[in-house]
Amino acid sequence: MTQRIIGIMGALPEEITGVIELLKDKEEYRIGKRTYYKGTINDQQVVVVYSRIGKVAASATVSTLILKFNITELIFTGVAGGISNHLKIGDIVIGSELVQHDMDAYPLFPTFEIPLIGKSHFKSANDLIQQANESIQHIFDQNYLHHVISSDDLEQFHIHQPSLHIGLIASGDQFFRDQTQKDHLLELLPETLCVEMEGAAVAQVCYEFGIPFVIIRTISDEADQHSTIDFTRFTEKISNIYSIEIIKHIIK
Ligand code: ADE
Numbered sequence: 262m263t264q265r266i267i268g269i270m271g272a273l274p275e276e277i278t279g280v281i282e283l284l285k286d287k288e289e290y291r292i293g294k295r296t297y298y299k300g301t302i303n304d305q306q307v308v309v310v311y312s313r314i315g316k317v318a319a320s321a322t323v324s325t326l327i328l329k330f331n332i333t334e335l336i337f338t339g340v341a342g343g344i345s346n347h348l349k350i351g352d353i354v355i356g357s358e359l360v361q362h363d364m365d366a367y368p369l370f371p372t373f374e375i376p377l378i379g380k381s382h383f384k385s386a387n388d389l390i391q392q393a394n395e396s397i398q399h400i401f402d403q404n405y406l407h408h409v410i411s412s413d414d415l416e417q418f419h420i421h422q423p424s425l426h427i428g429l430i431a432s433g434d435q436f437f438r439d440q441t442q443k444d445h446l447l448e449l450l451p452e453t454l455c456v457e458m459e460g461a462a463v464a465q466v467c468y469e470f471g472i473p474f475v476i477i478r479t480i481s482d483e484a485d486q487h488s489t490i491d492f493t494r495f496t497e498k499i500s501n502i503y504s505i506e507i508i509k510h511i512i513k
Contacts, residue, residue: 342484
């Protein structure tokens with residue numbers, strides 16, 4: 262039987278350094294201007310890396326995880342801008358489906374379809390969605406965040422009873438920073454829960470290599486005129502803690 266090796270990715274150090282600190286028997290590998298950390302979490306073999314922002318950076322990184330480190334599955338953890346009105350800062354979204362909102366080769370191919378693949382939406386693996394779902398419900402039900410994030414910080418972001426959502430994540434090389442961008446996206450892809458800049462690229466590469474994956478995103482901002490400030494504060498103070506809790510509870 263092939264050995265299970267889980268790749269764990271985020272885009273930014275602020276999303277992933279806490280996870281790197283969980284590693285036992287850590288080894289470092291420097292490839293293509295990125296550092297890959299191999300080790301174990303809860304006795305499970307993992308490789309952890311941050312890709313930097315954007316679809317190209319994420320694609321190069323996940324390809325390296327697959328081809329050089331032979332990962333058998335991939336978990337992405339990071340932040341996103343909320344698009345649906347039902348989402349609040351501090352909520353978590355599991356991307357059951359991922360789409361690249363900036364892919365548009367129309368009229369050669371339908372808008373959003375990845376040319377010559379014949380697909381626009383990529384699905385996370387059902388069993389990984391299920392594992393993530395149970396672990397995150399557990400984190401929220403047991404009030405773990407209130408033990409690991411100060412009341413002041415929770416109050417600053419109005420995080421009281423965060424909730425979990427499962428649905429469509431849209432990715433593209435664009436930071437959403439005003440209502441017009443949001444409205445435009447909602448017109449084209451009304452099911453979108455949140456936006457970020459890597460997930461659907463990771464999803465496409467995993468699909469092409471047959472690697473099961475799940476994309477998990479914490480809402481850092483509402484993808485509006487306040488997003489730059491909210492994003493910066495949230496990634497400085499909170500996102501690493503969410504990543505640590507999510508990963509600790511999923512990898513058992
Ligand atoms: N990731 C977190 N917030 C985001 C935003 N507003 N736009 C794109 N990606 C994001």
